[in-house]
Amino acid sequence: MGGITSSIAAKFAFFPPSPPSYTVIADDSCGGRLCIPEVPRRDNVDVLKLRTRKGNEIVAIHIKHPKSTATLLYSHGNAADLGQMFELFVELSLRLRINLMGYDYSGYGQSTGKTTECNTYADVDAVYKCLKEQYGVKDEQLIVYGQSVGSGPTIDLASRVPNLRGVVLHSPILSGLRVLYPVKRTYWFDIYKNIDKMGMVNCPVLVMHGTADEVVDCSHGKQLWELCKEKYEPLWLSGGGHCNLELYPEFIRHLKKFVLSLSKSKAATNGSKETTVVSESQPKPSESGTSDSFEPCPKPSESGTSDGSELRPDAPEVSRNSLDSRLEKSKKSNKPEKSRMSTDHVDRFRRRKGLVW
Template sequence: MEISPTMAKAVRRVRRVVLPLLFSYLAVVVMLSLVERWLVYPAPSAREGDWVAADFKHEDIEFNGADGAKLHGWYVPHPNPKAVVLFCHGNGENVAELRPLLEKLHDRTDVSIFAWDYRGYGKSVGRPHESNLLADARAAQLVLAKRAGVEPSDIVVYGRSLGGAVAVGLASEHPVRGMVLERTFADMVETAAYHFPWLPVRWVMKNRYPSIERIVTYRGPLFQSHGTADEVVPFEMGKKLFDAATTAQKTFFVVEEGSHNAPQPDEYYKALGEFLDSLPPVGSGVGQREHTAAG
């Protein structure tokens, strides 16, 4: 079939428009894959936050990650805790910025709590990635259990935002006494696709955190909260994760008009305290048995 001069001219014109757009799009995709770590883990400067905190009763704890990486966290003991909590924070904060929250959880829910920094955050060294964060969470659980004088399965794991995915990853593989999730997502790739629908994030993302797949193996008590006005992780995504949980003992606390970074209302701490009161006694081994049954 012979192409007319007019058609050939039209084809050349389309090529001149489409090819530059295509190359530009591919360049953006490549750039996104190169800066993924920065986008997923925008660690604040280690100088941010009050690292001295002289009037804050806490202990600096240094420990080794799964491969020997030097990690750091703050432990806030309670003389008579109703729970020993491992706190996994969001992707834009470090432990020195968590002081108000740690004090509130300690004082209002009567817990001993250990917040630790991911690699590249605060005083922890290294580069964060999904695989080493999950392994480091297990190391943090073991360190906290030894310091608090309890079994690792007696630890309550608490995660918010990105930390929720870390908490789910830990609890899906290792027994815990209970799990608290705050404003977290069902799947990181799905959340990224929501914010960047024009990018093929489902193909290129290396840090995936498929919490919705992992949470089905968790059989222990679950307390989850989410704000209806969350602009980072839409409410429906948090509820989707909760609905996927197969545990019989689970509570979903709705924060009306709550945004992603807004403080929790007073009612939240009351409900959280009631959840902690409902947990099986320390030393009962319930978390161990539930995890074994799930496996």
């Protein structure tokens, strides 16, 4: 089983959208600054190309919020690129009042090279280095966010950086092999061994997972949460699937509470650690899926980092509906609409292959 599984994982683990949903050009009218012409420009967005230690050049975007005191480093899921994620990134920055850095893995979008587990680790390291050196982000200001396969580079980075502000795991995987088989031990050929690294993460961790996830079973998220040193109240979204959690009002509310709690706990108990961090206005780790009304705008809080220059807006054609409109629809019925339309055909293909994370 080992040889077969490793070859299957190597062949089918990554699904970069083909063709990419965006392009990157240098705009002569702005002194040659990079932009993504598929969407209107925004003055608070930078488009960057970063060189990784593996020699690849990856594309990243930095979104600046004027009132932020923290930065979110977002590692997206499979079968998506910056073009499909851009709108969500902009709205998360707005709602959470944070600076946000998103990037494409090697081989995704307009990033060069081949997508491999090792390359994704080099990719996230290059983005982390850029945040520290170019934007002046301190570890205590940084929240790292991993969605699905993005939980791999996210947990790897968090296991090596001890003073991060927090970690968010969105539909995470225990490991690549465990998505396919209910194995009880870790094999050398497995990829993204999150189950073995989780215990090395020292900051508060929020886990969010849909109870009806047909791609990565909710048990992955629950087991990772049990392994956390500093547990924040998890969010088990009743009926939530793999690619639609952001459609639920609870998603943004719970995420916002987490970001706010990190800011408050840092201000109040500077450096003190607790076994479990409990959110203020939510009782117990319950399976939610109900529809509280979505707060129109997050309260001025913490989020972001002090960045030097004002950056430019450039972003890819958005293939996702706006978060607001999608949340409005979800408030009418607790079941979310089908998400990420541009990747539906890929999801169907991957489901037949049995590797859909």
